[in-house]
Structure formats: C-alpha cells, structure tokens
Amino acid sequence: MAKFQGGLDEMVKALQLMSTTERKTLLQNLANKDPAMASAIESKLFTLEQLTDISPKMLVEFLREIKLTDLALALKLYSKDLQDYLLANVSKSMATDINDILNGPKRRQSECDEANALVLSVFRKMIDDERIILSKDDKMV
Incomplete structure (x- = not known):
C-alpha cells in the first residue's frame, strides 16, 4: 500500500x-x-486541548470519570494555557493536587504518555457516547 x-x-x-x-x-x-x-x-x-471546548458541566462529569493523578500527569504533555484553564475550572483542592504533580519531581515520559492515553480513552468514549459534546464556536449567553 x-x-x-x-x-x-x-x-x-x-x-x-x-x-x-x-x-x-x-x-x-x-x-x-x-x-x-x-x-x-x-x-x-481528540486531544485534551479540546477540554476548553466543552461546557463546565461536561468538564465536571469528565473529571468524575478519570483519576486526578492521570490527568495531572497527562497535563505535563500539554500547553501551559491548557494547564491554567483547567486549574481555573476545578475546585481549589483539585487544583492543589494537580499543581503538586505538575510542579513536583520530573516524571518519565512513558508514564505521562500512559496517563495521557488513559485519560484520552475516557474522553473519546464520553464523546462517542455523546456525554461530551465538543462545541468550539458555541458561545455561552
């Protein structure tokens, strides 16, 4: 081929x-x-960058489905903008836990890649099940 x-x-x-x-x-x-x-x-x-394209309610539902540690490890692979967005849209205790991992000791790339794959598999499944709707251009009114 x-x-x-x-x-x-x-x-x-x-x-x-x-x-x-x-x-x-x-x-x-x-x-x-x-x-x-x-x-x-x-x-x-699908990438975690698309988390900025979902409603706050969907974000909460997504966060319930994943391990916070996996999300934090996966976020090490993404932009500071995405990290800041998520930290601003979670509870203070969640933000603290995520920050502890983001700013903590360095982790193996393979560990972060594995966490990213786990988080993305949940994200994809929720999109496929239409529990998450990506709406990049939809504005909140």
Whole structure:
C-alpha cells in the first residue's frame, strides 16, 4: 500500500465536524482498508486541548470519570494555557493536587504518555457516547 502523503490534519478536521455515528462508520470502514491510517487519524482526532471546548458541566462529569493523578500527569504533555484553564475550572483542592504533580519531581515520559492515553480513552468514549459534546464556536449567553 502506498505511503500516505499529507492531508491527515484536514481529515481530522473534517471528522470532527461529523456526527458521532458518521465518524464511527467512516473510521471503521477505513480501518478495514488501512488500519494504520485509521489509527493515525484516531490518535489526532481528540486531544485534551479540546477540554476548553466543552461546557463546565461536561468538564465536571469528565473529571468524575478519570483519576486526578492521570490527568495531572497527562497535563505535563500539554500547553501551559491548557494547564491554567483547567486549574481555573476545578475546585481549589483539585487544583492543589494537580499543581503538586505538575510542579513536583520530573516524571518519565512513558508514564505521562500512559496517563495521557488513559485519560484520552475516557474522553473519546464520553464523546462517542455523546456525554461530551465538543462545541468550539458555541458561545455561552
């Protein structure tokens, strides 16, 4: 099979605009033909940066589903802006616990990658189950 030459980011953007059902169907069909491509797309489809695109209520529900330690370790891989956003949108005690890990001793990259994978798997599942709706352009009124 020919090596894929670009367009991955555009494909991810298009998939993010689709309904969950359409996205699942397309990815399943793609996985049958090119599992590596489907995997590459899925790995870029959702990131924790998208937590800024969900409602506060959905964020609370998401936080209930994951281990705070895993979230804090995963956040080590993301921007300071995302870290600050989450710290501003959680309770003071949660923020303290997250900060202790973020500012604590260095951790192995593999440990942070593993935590990120765990957190993202919950995030993806909640999106697939439509318990989280990504709404980048929707403004609160």
